[in-house]
Amino acid sequence: MIVDVYIELKEGVADPEGEATKKALRLLGFRNVKSVSSRKVFRIEIDVKTREEAEKEIEMMCEKLLVNPVIQKYKIQWVE
Amino acid sequence: MIVDVYIELKEGVADPEGEATKKALRLLGFRNVKSVSSRKVFRIEIDVKTREEAEKEIEMMCEKLLVNPVIQKYKIQWVE
Numbered sequence: 001m002i003v004d005v006y007i008e009l010k011e012g013v014a015d016p017e018g019e020a021t022k023k024a025l026r027l028l029g030f031r032n033v034k035s036v037s038s039r040k041v042f043r044i045e046i047d048v049k050t051r052e053e054a055e056k057e058i059e060m061m062c063e064k065l066l067v068n069p070v071i072q073k074y075k076i077q078w079v080e
Numbered sequence: 081m082i083v084d085v086y087i088e089l090k091e092g093v094a095d096p097e098g099e100a101t102k103k104a105l106r107l108l109g110f111r112n113v114k115s116v117s118s119r120k121v122f123r124i125e126i127d128v129k130t131r132e133e134a135e136k137e138i139e140m141m142c143e144k145l146l147v148n149p150v151i152q153k154y155k156i157q158w159v160e
Contacts, residue, residue: 006121021122021146028144030137034125041086041119042101047112057110064108066101 001047001054002079005066007040013071042066043079051078081127081134082159085146087120093151122146123159131158 009015015037022036044061048054058076067074089095095117102116124141128134138156147154 004119018122024145025141028141030141032127032137033141034127035123036125037123039084039121039123041121042098043115043117043119045114045116047114057112061105061108061110061113065104 001051002043002045003054003058004077004079005042005044005058005062005074006077007042007062007067007072007074008037010071010073081131082123082125083134083138084157084159085122085124085138085142085154086157087122087142087147087152087154088117090151090153 018035018037021038022033025033025036044058046054046057048057055076062074063069098115098117101118102113105113105116124138126134126137128137135156142154143149
């Protein structure tokens with residue numbers, strides 16, 4: 001099974017990468033850009049039999065390694 | 081309009097972040113993980129009237145700043 005884990009910053013957390021990207025785009029002349037925010041995606045291929053098992057494992061991976069719950073939140077999207 | 085720009089590595093390009101994440105997950109005991117690849121998403125809010133304009137501008141942003149065409153490819157997804 002293949003899963004995309006989307007990781008983004010929680011509301012109110014500063015996003016320096018997004019801010020810097022917005023500034024750079026505006027300096028390049030893209031004046032219509034209102035905001036830019038950055039996100040991270042991990043595409044994970046996992047060898048389990050059911051979606052329930054995959055979901056449970058992915059949640060544990062997020063808690064143990066992939067996501068910092070103080071500043072980030074995540075969602076899971078099925079690819080296959 | 082709000083657009084997500086998904087940036088990923090082209091086929092055959094090494095993905096050290098994905099590889100390191102896979103190794104770390106396996107060391108933590110997630111033996112069912114077969115592969116991990118990393119992607120980047122920029123969520124861009126742009127103030128134009130039509131989707132065509134937005135698409136054209138986003139493509140220029142990718143070419144000029146966001147994407148390194150030697151090793152990366154991108155796709156656009158509409159959020160709003």
